[in-house]
Amino acid sequence: xxxxxxxxxxxxxxxxxxxxxxxxxxxxxxLSLRELARQVxxxxxxxRRHFSDRQALLDALAENGxxxxxxxxxxxxxxxxxxxxARLRATAVAYVxxxxxxxxxxxxxxxxxxxxAHSGQLHEAADRAFSVILELIEQGQTEGVLEPVDPExxxxxxxxSVQGVAALVxxxxxxxxxxxxxVADAIAHFLRGSLAGNK
Amino acid sequence: xxxxxxxxxxxxxxxxxxxxxxxxxxxxxxLSLRELARQVxxxxxxxRRHFSDRQALLDALAENGxxxxxxxxxxxxxxxxxxxxARLRATAVAYVxxxxxxxxxxxxxxxxxxxxAHSGQLHEAADRAFSVILELIEQGQTEGVLEPVDPExxxxxxxxSVQGVAALVxxxxxxxxxxxxxVADAIAHFLRGSLAGNK
DNA sequence: GCAATAATGTAGTCGATGACAACAATGCTG
DNA sequence: CAGCATTGTTGTCATCGACTACATTATTGC
Numbered sequence: 001x002x003x004x005x006x007x008x009x010x011x012x013x014x015x016x017x018x019x020x021x022x023x024x025x026x027x028x029x030x031l032s033l034r035e036l037a038r039q040v041x042x043x044x045x046x047x048r049r050h051f052s053d054r055q056a057l058l059d060a061l062a063e064n065g066x067x068x069x070x071x072x073x074x075x076x077x078x079x080x081x082x083x084x085x086a087r088l089r090a091t092a093v094a095y096v097x098x099x100x101x102x103x104x105x106x107x108x109x110x111x112x113x114x115x116x117a118h119s120g121q122l123h124e125a126a127d128r129a130f131s132v133i134l135e136l137i138e139q140g141q142t143e144g145v146l147e148p149v150d151p152e153x154x155x156x157x158x159x160x161s162v163q164g165v166a167a168l169v170x171x172x173x174x175x176x177x178x179x180x181x182x183v184a185d186a187i188a189h190f191l192r193g194s195l196a197g198n199k
Numbered sequence: 200x201x202x203x204x205x206x207x208x209x210x211x212x213x214x215x216x217x218x219x220x221x222x223x224x225x226x227x228x229x230l231s232l233r234e235l236a237r238q239v240x241x242x243x244x245x246x247r248r249h250f251s252d253r254q255a256l257l258d259a260l261a262e263n264g265x266x267x268x269x270x271x272x273x274x275x276x277x278x279x280x281x282x283x284x285a286r287l288r289a290t291a292v293a294y295v296x297x298x299x300x301x302x303x304x305x306x307x308x309x310x311x312x313x314x315x316a317h318s319g320q321l322h323e324a325a326d327r328a329f330s331v332i333l334e335l336i337e338q339g340q341t342e343g344v345l346e347p348v349d350p351e352x353x354x355x356x357x358x359x360s361v362q363g364v365a366a367l368v369x370x371x372x373x374x375x376x377x378x379x380x381x382v383a384d385a386i387a388h389f390l391r392g393s394l395a396g397n398k
Numbered sequence: 399g400c401a402a403t404a405a406t407g408t409a410g411t412c413g414a415t416g417a418c419a420a421c422a423a424t425g426c427t428g
Numbered sequence: 429c430a431g432c433a434t435t436g437t438t439g440t441c442a443t444c445g446a447c448t449a450c451a452t453t454a455t456t457g458c
């Protein structure tokens with residue numbers, strides 16, 4: 001099964017894997033379809049059968065990224081036990097970790113979302129990832145820890161906080177050493193700002 | 200002064216202007232040095248005299264961007280009168296407005312900062328822009344509104360919040376209609392989370 | 399003033415790229 | 429097993445960024 005067959009049989013997945021590696025190591029800008037084809041051992045026209053466009057490849061990467069991000073967030077939340085604040089902290093840390101490890105991928109994910117043309121699949125994947133945050137908020141409200149206002153609204157504030165921390169890290173404004181402290185500060189701020197009974 | 204001289208006399212500035220326009224309208228990815236030269240009416244090799252590299256042009260754009268952002272933030276803060284919370288709100292709104300109007304430029308600004316190689320000028324311009332936020336924090340602490348902890352730390356939390364809101368807008372997760380509400384919510388959260396005397 | 403020299407623009411070229419088309423090999427289905 | 433759909437291959441084109449050699453204009457030192 002290791003011989004060179006005319007029909008690769010697995011090209012799409014292999015291309016995505018290799019592309020993700022390149023994006024992680026050198027950024028999306030440096031991703032070349034022809035180089036990708038070379039690395040995978042296939043002719044320069046082959047990728048076109050699976051991705052009509054360079055952008056289509058990037059969109060697929062973004063969609064995979066959302067799926068993985070969602071899984072990691074959910075796993076972090078679930079692995080943190082039942083306590084609301086613990087789950088919140090663990091999820092935030094997981095998000096920032098993803099943003100640090102896969103900065104270029106996250107950029108792709110966010111860049112792609114605003115183009116409405118690219119089929120709802122990307123949007124769906126994104127929504128599924130963000131639903132973790134929404135569920136967290138609802139848990140906090142059910143337990144009476146958070147103000148009972150529109151979960152969407154309060155969720156956006158939380159989301160913005162965490163995403164902002166991720167952006168600061170990605171931009172190099174915050175060093176790795178300060179990262180944990182910043183996440184803790186941001187969550188502490190969020191909690192103190194959303195506590196039920198807090199004028 | 201409108202005749203075609205061999206020496207343009209103003210090329211660098213004109214290139215930057217036109218490039219900024221293109222970046223705003225079509226993103227940094229679509230910026231082509233040759234097309235730029237064509238639009239400005241100059242040969243394809245001319246830009247190279249002013250920017251050794253495509254990246255150098257982008258860096259210069261980013262630097263200009265920071266200068267403009269800093270000016271807009273400062274002007275917003277100063278135009279809001281002496282009251283701390285009013286200044287805070289005005290500055291946040293100004294930041295998000297910039298991020299909305301010049302999304303691609305802001306992306307450039309953030310992308311460029313992590314590469315330490317590009318001379319301290321970019322870094323300096325960025326620091327000058329962010330100093331507005333720091334001064335705001337210090338004002339809040341002087342007036343006793345904010346906790347007297349390290350201004351850098353609390354400033355990062357604020358910066359992350361606002362930057363996160365901007366990111367959500369850029370990504371299309373938040374519609375223009377929800378924008379003002381979200382900014383208000385984020386600032387309210389920040390204030391409640393940083394109020395002096397708030398356990 | 400003016401000659402040497404620096405700064406700035408032009409023209410030509412190279413290798414790489416993404417998109418496309420024509421063709422070939424393979425898999426699938428009836 | 430024949431015909432058709434998939435999936436790869438090869439060749440081509442326009443464009444791009446980078447580089448070089450050269451031309452023109454500014455500036456500077458005498």
